[in-house]
Structure formats: C-alpha cells, structure tokens
Amino acid sequence: xxxxxxxxxxQEEDFFKWDEKKFGLGVHAMDLEHQKLIxxxxxxxxxxxxxxxxxxxxxVLDQLTAYTIKHFDDEEKFMQSIAFPGFIxxxxxxxxxxxxxGKHAKSFKEGSDLVVPNEFFTFLKVWLxxxxxxxxxxxxxxxx
Numbered sequence: 272x273x274x275x276x277x278x279x280x281x282q283e284e285d286f287f288k289w290d291e292k293k294f295g296l297g298v299h300a301m302d303l304e305h306q307k308l309i310x311x312x313x314x315x316x317x318x319x320x321x322x323x324x325x326x327x328x329x330x331v332l333d334q335l336t337a338y339t340i341k342h343f344d345d346e347e348k349f350m351q352s353i354a355f356p357g358f359i360x361x362x363x364x365x366x367x368x369x370x371x372x373g374k375h376a377k378s379f380k381e382g383s384d385l386v387v388p389n390e391f392f393t394f395l396k397v398w399l400x401x402x403x404x405x406x407x408x409x410x411x412x413x414x415x
Contacts, residue, residue, distance in 0.1 A: 286316035287396055294403045296411035301349065304342045305403055311335040312395050319387040328387060332376055339372060346407070355410045364406060368398055 287309045295302055315331045343365040350358045375391040 285313045286392060287312050287399065294400075296403070296407055298349070298411050298414055301346060301407065301411070304338075304345060305399070305407075307338060308335070308342060308399060311338055312392075312399070315387060316392055319392075322386060325385055329380055332379065332387070336372065336376055340369065343369065346410075349414075350410050353410065353414045355413050357406070357409055357413075361406050361410065364402070368402070372398075 289306050289309050291302075294305060296305075311331065311334055315328065315335060318328055318331060347358070347362055347365065350361060355361070371394065375388075375394060379387055379391065
C-alpha cells in the first residue's frame with residue numbers, strides 16, 4: 272500500500288515528489304514524517320485521480336488528517352526539546368493550518384463531490400513546501 276511506502280522514491284504520477292536537497296532538514300525523524308505525509312498526499316491524489324469510491328477517499332483523507340496531527344505534535348515536542356525560540360509562533364501556524372485543513376476535509380466529506388477538489392491538493396502542496404522550506408528549516412538550523 273502506498274501510504275506505508277517508506278521510500279522517498281517518487282512515482283511518475285505522484286502529486287508531490289520528495290527532494291532530499293530541497294526538503295531534507297537533517298532531522299531524521301522529521302524528514303521521515305515529512306516523507307510519510309507526502310506519501311499519504313500522493314495516495315489520496317492517485318485515488319482521487321482514478322475516481323476511487325468516496326468512502327475509500329474519505330478513509331485515506333482521515334489517515335492524512337490523523338498523521339498530520341501526529342506530525343505536528345511530534346514536531347512541537349522536538350522543538351521544545353531543543354528550546355527552539357520560535358516554538359510559539361510555529362505552534363500557532365500549526366493550529367491555523369489544521370483549521371484550514373479541517374475546513375477542506377469537512378467540505379469534501381459533507382459535499383457531493385466524488386473526487387477531492389484540486390483546491391485542496393493545491394493547499395496541501397503549498398502548505399508542505401512552504402512549511403518545510405520556511406518554518407521547519409528554522410528549527411533544523413537551531414538544532415545544529
């Protein structure tokens with residue numbers, strides 16, 4: 272199953288491709304979690320693109336939601352462990368992202384769409400790219 276794929280190797284049809292040079296933070300646990308998030312995003316994208324049944328899409332969306340919450344929690348614990356001075360701001364960004372994520376997820380679950388809207392995938396990609404390359408890079412620099 273794609274969601275369990277640990278390898279960062281991208282498939283041709285992937286929505287989001289992991290690039291170690293671009294996204295690698297040098298914090299192994301967080302890099303692995305980012306790869307898992309990308310894998311779940313790619314699985315949801317592939318299923319939606321191939322018009323999988325809505326219950327299957329909702330199941331993977333729920334997995335992505337749960338893993339995003341876990342990742343943010345793990346990341347916040349890591350930032351606290353290194354006494355990262357930008358922790359509070361980063362935590363507030365996480366809260367805002369989860370609210371936006373939740374609105375997209377709820378809209379799809381409760382709506383009549385049979386595929387996940389492109390706006391949600393755009394949100395996911397912009398969020399993860401900007402978050403890793405911006406905010407996450409700051410705590411990784413602090414950890415060194």
